[in-house]
Amino acid sequence: MIRRFLGSRALRKFSRDKLALVSLVVILLYLGVAGAVGFFGFIDREDTTDRIGPDNQVGWFETPTVEQRIHALEFYLDQIDGALGRRDPAKALAAIDFFGLRLASTDPDEVGETLDEVAEPFDELYEVLEEDAFDDDPANEERLGDVEEGILGMFVEPEGGAGRFRRLALAFGTDRQGRSILLRALYSIKVAVQIGLVSALISVLIGTLLGGAAAFFGGWVDAAVVWLYSTFSAIPYIVLLMVLASMFLGSSYEGTLVPVYVAFCSTFWIGPCRVIRGEVMKLRELEYVQAATAVGFGRMRVLMKHVLPNTTHLMFINFSLLFIGAIKAEVILSFLNLGVKNEPSWGVMINQSRQEVISGFMWQIGTATFFMFALVLAFNVLSDALQDAFDPKHV
Amino acid sequence: MGALVEVRSLVKHFPVRGGVLNRVIGRVHAVNDVSFQVQRGEVLGVVGESGCGKSTLGKCVIRLQEPTAGEVLYEGRPITGLSHSELMPYRRKMQIIFQDPYSSLNPRMTVRAILKEVLTFHRLASGAALEERIRSLIEKVGLRPEAADKFPHEFSGGQRQRIGIARALALDPEFLVADEPVSALDVSIQAQVLNLMMDLREEFGLTMLFVSHDLKVVEHFCDRVIVMYLGHIMEEIACEDLQERSIHPYTRALLGANPINDPDERRPLTVLEGDVPSPYDPPKGCPFAGRCSIASDRCRSEMPPLETRSDSWRVACFEV
Numbered sequence: 001m002i003r004r005f006l007g008s009r010a011l012r013k014f015s016r017d018k019l020a021l022v023s024l025v026v027i028l029l030y031l032g033v034a035g036a037v038g039f040f041g042f043i044d045r046e047d048t049t050d051r052i053g054p055d056n057q058v059g060w061f062e063t064p065t066v067e068q069r070i071h072a073l074e075f076y077l078d079q080i081d082g083a084l085g086r087r088d089p090a091k092a093l094a095a096i097d098f099f100g101l102r103l104a105s106t107d108p109d110e111v112g113e114t115l116d117e118v119a120e121p122f123d124e125l126y127e128v129l130e131e132d133a134f135d136d137d138p139a140n141e142e143r144l145g146d147v148e149e150g151i152l153g154m155f156v157e158p159e160g161g162a163g164r165f166r167r168l169a170l171a172f173g174t175d176r177q178g179r180s181i182l183l184r185a186l187y188s189i190k191v192a193v194q195i196g197l198v199s200a201l202i203s204v205l206i207g208t209l210l211g212g213a214a215a216f217f218g219g220w221v222d223a224a225v226v227w228l229y230s231t232f233s234a235i236p237y238i239v240l241l242m243v244l245a246s247m248f249l250g251s252s253y254e255g256t257l258v259p260v261y262v263a264f265c266s267t268f269w270i271g272p273c274r275v276i277r278g279e280v281m282k283l284r285e286l287e288y289v290q291a292a293t294a295v296g297f298g299r300m301r302v303l304m305k306h307v308l309p310n311t312t313h314l315m316f317i318n319f320s321l322l323f324i325g326a327i328k329a330e331v332i333l334s335f336l337n338l339g340v341k342n343e344p345s346w347g348v349m350i351n352q353s354r355q356e357v358i359s360g361f362m363w364q365i366g367t368a369t370f371f372m373f374a375l376v377l378a379f380n381v382l383s384d385a386l387q388d389a390f391d392p393k394h395v
Numbered sequence: 396m397g398a399l400v401e402v403r404s405l406v407k408h409f410p411v412r413g414g415v416l417n418r419v420i421g422r423v424h425a426v427n428d429v430s431f432q433v434q435r436g437e438v439l440g441v442v443g444e445s446g447c448g449k450s451t452l453g454k455c456v457i458r459l460q461e462p463t464a465g466e467v468l469y470e471g472r473p474i475t476g477l478s479h480s481e482l483m484p485y486r487r488k489m490q491i492i493f494q495d496p497y498s499s500l501n502p503r504m505t506v507r508a509i510l511k512e513v514l515t516f517h518r519l520a521s522g523a524a525l526e527e528r529i530r531s532l533i534e535k536v537g538l539r540p541e542a543a544d545k546f547p548h549e550f551s552g553g554q555r556q557r558i559g560i561a562r563a564l565a566l567d568p569e570f571l572v573a574d575e576p577v578s579a580l581d582v583s584i585q586a587q588v589l590n591l592m593m594d595l596r597e598e599f600g601l602t603m604l605f606v607s608h609d610l611k612v613v614e615h616f617c618d619r620v621i622v623m624y625l626g627h628i629m630e631e632i633a634c635e636d637l638q639e640r641s642i643h644p645y646t647r648a649l650l651g652a653n654p655i656n657d658p659d660e661r662r663p664l665t666v667l668e669g670d671v672p673s674p675y676d677p678p679k680g681c682p683f684a685g686r687c688s689i690a691s692d693r694c695r696s697e698m699p700p701l702e703t704r705s706d707s708w709r710v711a712c713f714e715v
Contacts, residue, residue, distance in 0.1 A: 287499035290459055291562065295513050296486035298479065305512075309503050 010389040020385030023378035030375050033186055034193035048187045048344045051178040052099045052169050056361050059173040059181070066134055069144065070125065073151050075178075077122070080115060080154070084108055099166045099180075100158030111154065118150040173363035175349075176356060184344040185367045191345045192327045192375070195257060199264035200322035204315050206265065207272030208308060214273075215280035216303045225277070229270045240267050241329065245338035255341040260333065264326050272318040279311050317383075324379050331372060346372045397471050398432035399602050400456065400570055405429045405465035407451050407626075411675065424674050425451040427626035428465075430701075433570070438596065438603040440617030440634070442610055442649065446671065448626040450494075453572040453606045457489040458482060469570070487517055490563035494575040496555035500547035506533065506558055507543040513565045528565075535598075536561045537591055553584035557591065564599060572604045577612060589616060610637075610653050619707055622646045625674055625682035628701055631709040640708070642715040644687050681711070689714045 014020060036042035054075035058064050064072070080103070083092035089108035096103055105111060121143055125134075134140050157163055169180035214225035232240070241263045248259035283289060284307060292302045333339035334347025349368035357365055407426040410419040425448040433439045441449045454460040456467055458474060467475050474485050493499035501509065510529045514520050520528045533542055536557040547555055556576060563571060576592065577585040589612065596603065607613050613620050614634050622630045622645060630643035641647065648667050655662070669686045672678050678685060684694040693713055701711040 287493035287495055288501045290454075291491065291493065291499060291559075292501075294457060294459055294486065294489075294491045295516060295562075295566070296479075296483050297516060306501050310501070 014385060014389035017385045017389070019381055020389075023381040023385070026374060026378035027382060030189055030378075031193065034190045037187055037190035038194065043183050043187050045187070045343065047169070047180070048184045049179060050099070052166070052180045053101070053174055053178055055174055055176050055178040056356060056359075056363075057170065057174040057178075058361075059363050060171050062173075062363075066129065066144065069148065070129060073122065073148060076151050076155070077115070077119075080111060084112060084115070099169055100162040101155050101166065102158075103154055104156050105154070114150065114154055118147050122147050122151075172367045173361075175352060175364050181349075181364050181367050184349060185346070185371045187343070188345045188349065188368070188371065189375075191257075191340055191343055192330065192372070195260055195264070195330045195340075196323040196326045198257075198261055199268060199326040200319050202261070202265045203268035203322050204272045204319050206269040207274075207318065208276050208311065208315055210269070211273035211276035212280045212303060212308050212311070215277040216284050216307060217299070222277075225273065229273055232267065233270050237267055238332070241333055242336065242338055245333060257340065260330060260339055263333070264329060268322050268325065271322065272315065275314050275318060276308075276311050279314055280307055283307050283310055320379065320383050324376055327372065328376065398468075399435040399470060400433040400604070401468040401471075402432070402452075402456060403430050403466040403468065405452065405455055405467065406463045407448070407455050407460065408463045421675055424626050424677050426455065426462075427677075429623075429626070429628055430465075431621055431628065431631060433602055433604060435569075435602055436600060437619065438601075438605055438617045440613035440620035441604065441606045441623060442608060442613050442620060443623035444608060444671065446625075446674065447623045448674070449606045449608075449623050450574050452623070453491070453574050453604055456604060457491055457570075457572050458485075459491065487566045488568050489570045489572070490566055490568040491572040491574060492556075492559050492563050492576045495579050496552045496559060497579075499559045500555055500562075502547055505544050505546055506538075506561075509558070509562055510543075510565050513562060517566055519566065532561045532565055535564070535595065537587075551584075552580055553588060556580060556584075556588050560588075560592065560595070564595065567599070568601070570602045570604075572606070574606045575608065576605075578607065578609060585612070592616070610649055614638075622649065625671060625677060627682055627698070627711065628709070629683065629711055631701070631707070633707050636708065643710050643712050644689055644715070645683050681713075 033042070054072040056068075057072065058068065079096055080093070083089060083096060086092040090106055093103055093106040093108065093111060103111065125140065125144055125147060128134050128137075128140055158166055169183050172180075172182035172185065175181055175184070210225050210228075214222040244263035244266060245259045248254055248262070253259055289302060289306055292306045297305075330339055330345060331347035331350065334345050335351045337351065339345065339347050346368040349364055353361075353365035353368070356362075405426055406428055408422040408424055411421040411423060412418065413420045427448075429448075429452060431439070441452060443449045451460060455462045458467070458477075462475060465475070466473050469485055469488070474482065477485070504512070507529055510532060511525065514525055514528060529543060530540055533540060538554060538557055538561075542550070542554070542558075547558065550558065556579075560576075573592070577588050580588060593616065595601065603617075605613065605617050614637055617634050619631065619633050620637060621628050622632075622641075622643065624645050630641060630646045632641050632646070637646075638650065641650065651662075652667075667686050672682055672685060678695070680696050681687070681690070681694045681699055684690040687694065691714060697713075699711045699713045701709045703709050
């Protein structure tokens with residue numbers, strides 16, 4: 001069986017399609033990340049909620065503007081200043097930790113001294129910036145460098161694995177709350193795959209069973225199922241999603257993914273149900289189904305063993321359509337604040353980036369959109385290639 | 396001793412639904428008041444053109460379809476009206492071979508799986524005996540043993556039909572409905588499959604209802620034949636008498652349409668005018684009257700009863 005598969009024409013045709021292979025690698029990467037996050041805790045939920053540094057830092061290939069650099073320094077100064085104002089400054093200073101970035105010295109006196117040293121040139125720079133006169137004097141650039149050195153010099157970068165993790169986390173910048181955009185986007189892969197898998201699986205299962213039973217048994221069963229999906233499909237899909245998702249507000253399931261699953265499964269099953277019903281109507285008249293009846297098999301056995309297994313190709317197609325559909329719908333739902341709660345997801349990220357976009361900060365919306373776009377595109381390319389590969393009429 | 400299978404006034408109507416409320420707005424009269432007997436060991440042919448209800452009749456007899464009215468008796472006991480579980484012993488004894496070898500086998504099951512499912516369901520064999528039984532069945536229908544692990548799409552039409560026959564024979568049935576078993580095959584393959592069925596008939600002592608639209612095949616294979624037209628039996632006659640003694644105008648027309656083996660022989664051409672009336676709205680009287688050359692007014696208003704002319708010869712016609 002396996003050897004026959006490896007030598008098959010479909011596989012050869014598929015492996016010639018470079019684009020398809022790339023999409024396959026992309027999808028496997030996504031699934032790998034989802035598995036690493038979901039099962040091995042590659043990224044904790046805390047990693048996606050903890051501050052890693054100043055808010056709205058830019059990613060690795062964009063040079064920060066002077067304003068952004070000043071803003072970052074301001075953040076660090078505030079942190080230290082705040083700690084010094086506490087009842088136990090030494091302890092507060094020791095508690096400063098941004099993904100391993102700690103103060104070199106936690107002695108309040110020493111830190112206070114250094115702070116005083118940089119405070120004056122920093123204030124001057126701030127004023128220059130306020131007057132919009134930074135570029136008038138080339139010395140300003142030098143002064144900024146000195147201040148930066150002074151403030152950042154108080155911190156020690158973590159080394160080894162922790163250092164690499166911190167640099168990775170900062171690669172795509174930070175959001176409005178100073179959280180790592182890349183880690184949030186990566187964690188969202190797990191959320192997306194989880195929602196896609198669960199919703200698509202349950203929807204296809206419900207659709208197959210209802211559609212299959214409706215077509216096979218006919219009569220009132222068929223009438224009931226057709227009535228059910230006609231009614232469901234008469235309601236605009238987004239409205240139904242919103243109603244179902246908001247139904248759970250205030251219940252014990254609020255904040256989990258259950259409302260999302262319920263909303264998706266109750267709208268998505270219609271597609272596979274229709275398709276499978278049509279196919280079973282065709283299959284039940286076939287002679288091997290009649291032969292099974294003539295042998296004496298019960299109706300359920302005939303349906304489960306001889307009819308439904310012959311609709312697996314439709315189940316696969318519907319599964320892949322719904323998988324992508326669920327991921328896209330999750331983004332919409334989360335954008336409307338009805339979707340994922342307590343966890344990052346691409347929709348949540350896009351929703352949060354609305355204010356950032358106005359001020360010209362594109363890192364969050366860009367990252368979330370790119371991650372989603374790459375997955376959806378790869379999936380579509382792959383399913384196209386698979387269809388071509390398995391189509392016997394396609395050379 | 397009575398007949399193995401007896402059919403009494405069998406009627407099968409298919410409701411036609413339509414309109415907004417999906418009400419029954421009419422009926423297709425597929426089989427109308429058909430009665431006959433099949434003696435043990437006999438092969439009874441059923442011929443007629445497409446849509447005359449011969450396949451429906453075959454399927455009603457083994458209760459693949461529920462007859463609208465009438466009775467089917469197996470060894471004198473009625474099997475119409477039996478529940479699924481009451482019917483189970485009869486399911487073993489009555490099997491069917493289908494017309495289209497391309498849709499009669501589940502594409503996802505190997506030959507072994509198909510046979511195994513049937514055998515284990517009726518607890519006919521298990522373990523080593525099961526394997527032996529499968530092997531011998533495959534051999535009996537003239538396939539090689541390695542065919543067991545192949546899927547249906549790996550076989551030709553004739554080979555698939557052999558698998559269909561093996562499935563029907565797996566239960567060791569007494570009565571077999573053959574629903575046009577060779578009409579979807581090439582002529583050369585037809586002969587092979589027919590010969591196989593003849594051999595198996597001898598070996599298993601089968602009684603058969605052989606449905607076909609090909610008079611030549613029926614003559615070759617059957618003991619007696621029923622000629623059907625639009626759900627009615629027109630004539631019932633022994634096959635050896637078919638050519639010489641059959642008198643119903645429809646039977647004669649069918650015989651006249653048969654090609655002759657000799658290219659030099661000439662005979663008067665009998666061409667039937669018109670079309671088969673719709674079974675949805677059958678005419679009053681004899682259904683064949685509209686195309687019959689000797690039909691009288693009586694034929695058009697009254698259905699002629701099936702009269703016994705001699706032993707195993709019955710004709711439904713006023714005029715002959």
